[in-house]
Amino acid sequence: MLYKGRGTCAVALVALLAAGAEAGSLVVTLKDQDGVAVSDAVVYVASIDGQASAPAPQQVTVDQVDEAFVPHVRAVGVGASISFPNSDHIRHHVYSFAPAKTFELPLYTGLPAAPIRFDQAGLVTLGCNIHDHMLGYILVVNTPWYAEVASGTARIDNLPAGELAVRIWHPRLSGETELELTVQAAASGDTTVQQQLTLLPERKARRAPRRGSSRY
Amino acid sequence: MLTPLPAFAQWYFGSSTELRSNDNVTRSPVAENIEADTVLLGSVEGGLHLQPGVYTGLTLSAGVTREQFRRFAGLSQTRGLLGAALDRKLGVGERAPRLRLGATIERADFNSNTRNLWLHSVRLSYSQRLSDSLLLTAAITHENQQGDNDRLRIAVPPARQLPGDTWNQEALVASTALEWATGPASWLTATLQFRHGETAASITPRPSILRQATAVTNDPLIGAGKVAYRLDANTRQFALDWNLALTDAATAYFGAERQLTRGGVSLSYQVDVIRAGIVFSY
Numbered sequence: 001m002l003y004k005g006r007g008t009c010a011v012a013l014v015a016l017l018a019a020g021a022e023a024g025s026l027v028v029t030l031k032d033q034d035g036v037a038v039s040d041a042v043v044y045v046a047s048i049d050g051q052a053s054a055p056a057p058q059q060v061t062v063d064q065v066d067e068a069f070v071p072h073v074r075a076v077g078v079g080a081s082i083s084f085p086n087s088d089h090i091r092h093h094v095y096s097f098a099p100a101k102t103f104e105l106p107l108y109t110g111l112p113a114a115p116i117r118f119d120q121a122g123l124v125t126l127g128c129n130i131h132d133h134m135l136g137y138i139l140v141v142n143t144p145w146y147a148e149v150a151s152g153t154a155r156i157d158n159l160p161a162g163e164l165a166v167r168i169w170h171p172r173l174s175g176e177t178e179l180e181l182t183v184q185a186a187a188s189g190d191t192t193v194q195q196q197l198t199l200l201p202e203r204k205a206r207r208a209p210r211r212g213s214s215r216y
Numbered sequence: 217m218l219t220p221l222p223a224f225a226q227w228y229f230g231s232s233t234e235l236r237s238n239d240n241v242t243r244s245p246v247a248e249n250i251e252a253d254t255v256l257l258g259s260v261e262g263g264l265h266l267q268p269g270v271y272t273g274l275t276l277s278a279g280v281t282r283e284q285f286r287r288f289a290g291l292s293q294t295r296g297l298l299g300a301a302l303d304r305k306l307g308v309g310e311r312a313p314r315l316r317l318g319a320t321i322e323r324a325d326f327n328s329n330t331r332n333l334w335l336h337s338v339r340l341s342y343s344q345r346l347s348d349s350l351l352l353t354a355a356i357t358h359e360n361q362q363g364d365n366d367r368l369r370i371a372v373p374p375a376r377q378l379p380g381d382t383w384n385q386e387a388l389v390a391s392t393a394l395e396w397a398t399g400p401a402s403w404l405t406a407t408l409q410f411r412h413g414e415t416a417a418s419i420t421p422r423p424s425i426l427r428q429a430t431a432v433t434n435d436p437l438i439g440a441g442k443v444a445y446r447l448d449a450n451t452r453q454f455a456l457d458w459n460l461a462l463t464d465a466a467t468a469y470f471g472a473e474r475q476l477t478r479g480g481v482s483l484s485y486q487v488d489v490i491r492a493g494i495v496f497s498y
């Protein structure tokens with residue numbers, strides 16, 4: 001599964017046609033240190049030949065199902081509006097204290113009144129004030145070229161040829177917050193990249209044993 | 217199937233099983249009376265968590281615990297517990313401090329009926345996550361227990377007349393616990409506890425000890441001619457447990473605990489406990 005900003009691609013394509021250039025695709029395959037296909041990563045092209053582009057605004061959702069954010073990782077372009085429906089029966093209270101976007105949606109079920117706009121690039125960590133084990137991520141990127149990685153692959157289409165600054169983000173990336181690669185993109189067809197990521201082990205919920213004492 | 221709940225309410229359920237070794241099960245201050253035993257524990261607990269507001273929660277719980285002693289079968293006990301706790305969160309998010317005021321009523325039924333008792337407790341706790349890997353909890357608990365058999369015959373007439381209500385006790389417990397994540401699925405829990413109040417222990421009658429007791433009664437369960445006495449004492453307790461999350465629902469743990477009790481004049485005893493168990497929570 002991948003996500004692409006539809007409006008964005010149209011804009012980019014128009015720009016490319018105007019410049020008379022062709023467009024290709026970037027296909028990234030990610031495996032972890034054990035050779036297992038990686039999910040919940042984000043791949044994006046920060047710049048092409050040193051030139052950054054702005055994304056077009058879009059509307060997406062981050063759902064809450066069985067006390068989990070779905071998807072666990074969401075990539076959006078700067079200016080995106082995200083709605084946070086709650087598909088569970090129990091009320092959730094979504095919050096973020098991230099500098100890129102601080103917000104709170106107090107106790108609710110169903111669909112909150114209005115989506116939330118993400119105007120700043122950066123990582124937004126989501127939590128629920130009622131269920132501490134609920135954890136989700138939104139990576140806000142300032143580029144029209146990005147994709148969420150599921151089952152090990154991501155595909156970004158309509159890329160102009162040139163030197164791509166490709167960045168890979170994963171919530172459990174060991175050592176650094178992002179991996180940066182320089183990739184020479186062909187004018188047409190697929191440019192493929194295979195990359196191994198070193199991931200930290202997944203954190204499990206800490207449920208403390210409740211201790212009663214023997215009576216005597 | 218459970219009935220549908222309003223959107224501010226949620227069921228929870230948990231169970232645990234533990235194997236425990238206790239090197240001084242009779243709490244004896246005298247070497248010749250020290251007896252060790254192993255205990256197998258099983259418990260189930262369930263309840264309802266209500267979240268009427270952003271900062272306020274209410275938990276209603278009920279649970280049953282069975283402890284089976286290998287040698288001192290009379291100490292084997294079934295405990296039923298009902299509880300209610302009011303939570304107040306001082307802010308939003310995982311790092312916000314929490315206050316919890318809880319009360320429980322517990323019934324302990326022993327294989328040997330002489331020890332059966334009711335226990336009421338009220339507990340106020342404060343907990344705060346200090347970092348991703350550190351959680352601090354401090355609590356104060358008041359305990360009051362009433363034995364069914366508070367008129368048992370006094371076995372050894374001491375110099376002064378002692379009541380027989382050994383199992384009626386009152387105590388105040390202050391405790392603090394630090395939870396430290398040592399890995400993505402493991403953490404250590406260190407607990408420090410100070411208990412001030414009445415406690416019971418069993419021995420072969422000795423005037424030097426019974427002179428300091430506030431109640432005494434026959435304790436045939438521990439052995440012929442033994443007595444259980446009550447005394448005012450202070451207990452310091454240190455515990456260290458290592459916990460390993462096996463799945464999102466199951467946690468295994470392994471730990472040790474030392475209790476040092478001091479009461480009256482040169483009267484002290486020590487209890488060491490080693491335990492291993494597994495808990496499930498949903």
Ligand SMILES: [Cu+2]
Pocket residue numbers: 067091092093128129130131134
């Ligand atoms: Cu929630």
